[in-house]
Amino acid sequence: MIDDYQAALNFIHGRTKFKKIPTLDRMKRFLAELGNPQDGLTYIHVTGTNGKGSTVAMVRDALIGQGLTVGTFTSPFITRFNERIQYQGQPIADDDLVRLTRRVQLVVEKLDRILPTGGPTEFEIDTAIMFCYMAEKKPDVVILEVGIGGLYDSTNVIVPKVSVITTVGWDHMKYLGDTLGAIAHQKAGIIKEKVPIVIGKLPSEAHRVIVNEAANLNAPVYEEGVDFNVRKVNQHGLISQIIYDGIGLHHFASRLGLPGDYQVENAAVAITIVQLFMVQENLPLAPADLKQSLAATTWPGRMxxxxxxxxxxxxxxxxxxxxxxxxxxxxxxxxxxxxxxxxxxxxxxxxxxxxxxxxxxxxxxxxxxxxxxxxxxxxxxxxxxxxxxxxxxxxxxxxxxxxxxxxxxxxxxxxxxxxxxxxxxxxxxxxxxxxxx
Missing domain, CATH: 3.90.190.20 (Mur ligase, C-terminal domain)
Incomplete structure (x- = not known):
């Protein structure tokens, strides 16, 4: 029986991490048993080898700064598990986590009994708890960070307003493949029919795979160097001052709260996501508030x-x-x-x-x-x-x-x-x- 916070964590972390055969069928069945809590919400879906967390943080703060309510799902956590599931930048409360884990446990035990390969994995349980929480909070938008890959990731059960691939590089080759093309194919799995996709700077092999998949799904691609540009104007400064051009912003100057040169490209991707989302939702964008949000963003453990x-x-x-x-x-x-x-x-x-x-x-x-x-x-x-x-x-x-x-x-x-x-x-x-x- 899950009756306290530690018991909830023990249940979650005690589950198997991976199954031999990747599939979304188990996750879809899991959510159906829970009443499909993922339905009826609005999403932004983010994958990439690196840059996901920082990009999510900037988009979160930017959209909150535009007056929206925002939920986020990220991994891994730095200090406490609750950080993974947030509403308005605040982690899920212990009591809510315990309550929702108890609800989810009943379904997990049922699926353990009836599914030939056993019930949900740890990350599928994390994802299900998050969807249940967001169904209760009903934010204007939920920003979902993919766990690993994209195609078979347990978050890939929604149709977002904007899809995002920040970077493609060498990581998790045991699960995603041993070429950049194979890894890119997995990440391209989050691309949906006619849903715009924002991509950062990608190696040519990965770029080719992702652009082809987007074309097959009639998904418009927005990429750095083509549809938007960014440059750092204060060389040799740990905190970057940038100028961004693209979509509806011309010569947009901002300071970044997140240190490190690599945040310049993450910021460009984030600014593009925010603009596309606001257009999709027919909402006006306030550039002054966007500038203030970017300067205030923090993200634990990243520079x-x-x-x-x-x-x-x-x-x-x-x-x-x-x-x-x-x-x-x-x-x-x-x-x-x-x-x-x-x-x-x-x-x-x-x-x-x-x-x-x-x-x-x-x-x-x-x-x-x-x-x-x-x-x-x-x-x-x-x-x-x-x-x-x-x-x-x-x-x-x-x-x-x-x-x-x-x-x-x-x-x-x-x-x-x-x-x-x-x-x-x-x-x-x-x-x-x-x-x-």
Whole structure:
């Protein structure tokens, strides 16, 4: 019996993570048993290898700033599970989570008994709880972030007003495929008939797959460099000032609340989404409010500045494209400062390539370490084993426990230096408690 918050979490996290054969049939049956709570709501659907969370945060704040009520579904969480399901930027209350988990559990137990492959997975349960919550709150729009891929993702049971593919890169190859074309095919699964799709900068192989799928479904494509453009006007600044042109905005200047060069492109995608959605809903857009919203957006664990002197940044760059984006930011905006990196990466990632990218920078001092990982099946990589094979300007150091590594770096930092903790969002979640509790 689920009678408290911990019991609800134990039930959710105790479920299997994946099934051998991907399908949406189980999710559709699950929702039908719950009365199809997903029906009757308005959606924006967002997928991509990186940039999803930041883009969702900017779109959320922008639409709230335009006077709308907004629900969001994102993953993973950084501090508490409740962060994944939000209304107006506020996480679902513990009591609501317990109540809805209890409701969902009854259906899960029924499906466990009657379905040959068993009942819903953990993420399907997360998604169902979210749909039940949104059906009660009835926001003007729900922004859904895909869990993995798109085609068979449990969120892919709706028809949105706008679809979004932020980026396509190497991640989750075990489930999505071992070519960029195969990964793009999975992400293109969220494209719907005649629904506009916004895409960020994509590799040519991925771009070809997605544009072809959009053409097959008569879905208009809005892409950076063609339908909208953005440029950063304050070079070498961690907080970007941008100028955007596209759709109905001309020479729109704004400051971004989210640090990091890669947020410039995410912001361009977000601004485009907001405009298209407002047009679809026949609502006027107030540019001054949009500017204010973009400047105020925060997103935990993504280039999050948790200390000013010295500067300490948490960045959950959890895959190769994410690390490459971080490397660009360090090179462009922090190239004249000593940057200390505390790095821990999950063992199922391309950790050798990720560490190699970081080591290519001439101004970084790297310390690799370990952390608990989300489960016994997903431990952190033993990075100490590969450091001898990676060339770097300064010797790469190793700390068995990240707490000791953090203490060691702290003794070396001057006021002008920068410390960045990175490599995994799960790692960031552990470290963040030191700064935010």
């Amino acid at each position: 999050e500045i948790v200390s000013e002197e010295p500067t300490v940044i948490l960045d959950g760059a959890h895959n190769l494209p994410g690390i490459q984006a971080l490397v660009n930011t360090i090179h462009n905006d922090l190239g004249d400062r000593d940057v200390y990196l505390l790095v821990a990466i999950l063992a199922d990632k391309q950790y050798d390539l990720m560490l190699g990218e970081l080591a290519s920078l001439g101004n970084v001092h790297i310390m690799v370490t370990n952390f608990a990982g989300p489960s016994a099946n997903r431990p952190s990589a033993d990075l100490d084993d590969i450091t001898a094979d990676i060339r770097s300007r300064y010797p790469i150091k190793y700390a068995k426990h990240w707490q000791r590594g953090l203490e060691s770096i702290a003794t070396q930092l001057s006021a002008d230096d920068v410390l960045i903790v990175t490599g995994s969002l799960y790692f960031i979640s552990e470290v963040r408690h030191l700064f935010k509790d």
